Amino acid sequence: MSVGALSRRRNALWYAALVHRLSGLGLAVFLPLHFLTLALAVEDGARLDGFFRFADMPAVKLGETGLVFLLAVHFLGGLRILFVENFTWRGNQAKLASAAGGLAMLLAFVFLIRVL
Amino acid sequence: MTPSGKPDLSVSIWRGGADGAYRTYSVPSRDSQTVLDVVTYVQRHLDPTLSYRFACRVGMCGSCAMTVNGRPRWTCRTHVSRVAKGDKLTVGPLENLPVVKDLATDMRPFFEKWQDAKGVFEPSKTRDDAIEPIRPDTRQRQLADAGVECINCGVCYAACDTVKWNTDYLGPAALNRAWTLANDVRDAGQTERLQAVASGGGCHACHSHQSCQEHCPQTLNPTASIAGLKRLTALAYLRGEIEA
Numbered sequence: 001m002s003v004g005a006l007s008r009r010r011n012a013l014w015y016a017a018l019v020h021r022l023s024g025l026g027l028a029v030f031l032p033l034h035f036l037t038l039a040l041a042v043e044d045g046a047r048l049d050g051f052f053r054f055a056d057m058p059a060v061k062l063g064e065t066g067l068v069f070l071l072a073v074h075f076l077g078g079l080r081i082l083f084v085e086n087f088t089w090r091g092n093q094a095k096l097a098s099a100a101g102g103l104a105m106l107l108a109f110v111f112l113i114r115v116l
Numbered sequence: 117m118t119p120s121g122k123p124d125l126s127v128s129i130w131r132g133g134a135d136g137a138y139r140t141y142s143v144p145s146r147d148s149q150t151v152l153d154v155v156t157y158v159q160r161h162l163d164p165t166l167s168y169r170f171a172c173r174v175g176m177c178g179s180c181a182m183t184v185n186g187r188p189r190w191t192c193r194t195h196v197s198r199v200a201k202g203d204k205l206t207v208g209p210l211e212n213l214p215v216v217k218d219l220a221t222d223m224r225p226f227f228e229k230w231q232d233a234k235g236v237f238e239p240s241k242t243r244d245d246a247i248e249p250i251r252p253d254t255r256q257r258q259l260a261d262a263g264v265e266c267i268n269c270g271v272c273y274a275a276c277d278t279v280k281w282n283t284d285y286l287g288p289a290a291l292n293r294a295w296t297l298a299n300d301v302r303d304a305g306q307t308e309r310l311q312a313v314a315s316g317g318g319c320h321a322c323h324s325h326q327s328c329q330e331h332c333p334q335t336l337n338p339t340a341s342i343a344g345l346k347r348l349t350a351l352a353y354l355r356g357e358i359e360a
């Protein structure tokens with residue numbers, strides 16, 4: 001990359017694209033684990049109960065909060081893109097993207113308060 | 117030190133081809149100096165072998181775009197005072213295009229993609245037909261007008277990460293051009309154009325980053341134009357007019 005290659009990228013929408021990509025990857029990594037746990041429910045109730053006890057640990061709850069954030073930010077950011085690409089153009093996309101990020105953080109925070 | 121009392125600018129300029137390097141020059145600072153003025157000073161007074169391009173110097177021809185302190189910009193309309201970091205300026209060739217020498221890039225891929233996107237008007241009438249009046253207040257004319265002031269500077273092409281990742285990608289300027297023609301009711305090449313821009317490196321490769329819009333010196337919004345093409349091509353596909 002040339003001198004200051006990142007400098008021109010420092011704008012909200014570039015970060016929105018980055019967050020969207022990373023949150024998508026994060027969710028893709030999580031999904032198989034999620035299905036694995038679901039499989040436990042069908043195959044081995046005792047191990048599932050063990051997993052639930054493990055999942056009650058605060059550190060795991062913190063991880064779940066992160067997942068809620070990833071899910072919310074990917075969902076809201078995705079909706080924004082769908083609106084941009086399928087309906088008449090609206091300005092202020094940087095503000096909308098920031099709002100999506102803020103709302104996702106709020107949702108994750110509410111989740112954290114409820115589970116702790 | 118210049119008569120104005122300002123310290124000289126320390127200007128790093130890319131020299132050589134793709135494997136070149138930055139070389140630093142000291143250029144007197146002046147009021148209302150543009151980045152193009154600085155580059156011209158270096159060539160006229162310090163090193164006549166420096167290669168760069170410009171023509172109009174007033175933001176019309178689109179030939180002077182370079183990377184200035186990491187951002188693609190039209191240099192003839194970029195004041196040093198707005199972009200210099202301290203007294204430092206770094207000027208390189210545009211990204212995403214092969215470097216010919218110094219600040220001159222090979223614009224051929226950029227213009228070839230313009231052709232690939234069928235960015236050429238296809239007449240539907242002959243010279244013997246009456247001139248068709250187009251009302252400026254029709255929706256289609258307004259959509260075309262919104263994108264028509266492109267000066268082919270390549271700034272958006274250099275700013276687009278999708279261009280960097282996907283060498284087949286037609287890029288914002290060519291697609292923006294295709295969109296203005298797609299809204300030209302006099303054009304007879306619509307189906308072929310939609311087929312061309314729906315292809316692998318076409319409009320659907322765009323991630324709607326809006327870096328193109330962010331950097332376009334003409335304040336055009338290629339992202340919106342490309343979104344329009346995404347809708348038009350999807351509809352054309354559903355109607356069976358174009359193939360996937």
Ligand code: SF4
Nearest residue numbers: 276322323325326328
């Ligand atoms: S919106 Fe599309 S064309 Fe513009 S910079 Fe992003 S990917 Fe490139």
Ligand code: SF4
Nearest residue numbers: 266267269270272332
């Ligand atoms: S769309 Fe804007 S940035 Fe891109 S070539 Fe045209 S004038 Fe330059």
Ligand code: FES
Nearest residue numbers: 173175178180192
């Ligand atoms: S020299 Fe023509 S646009 Fe800059």
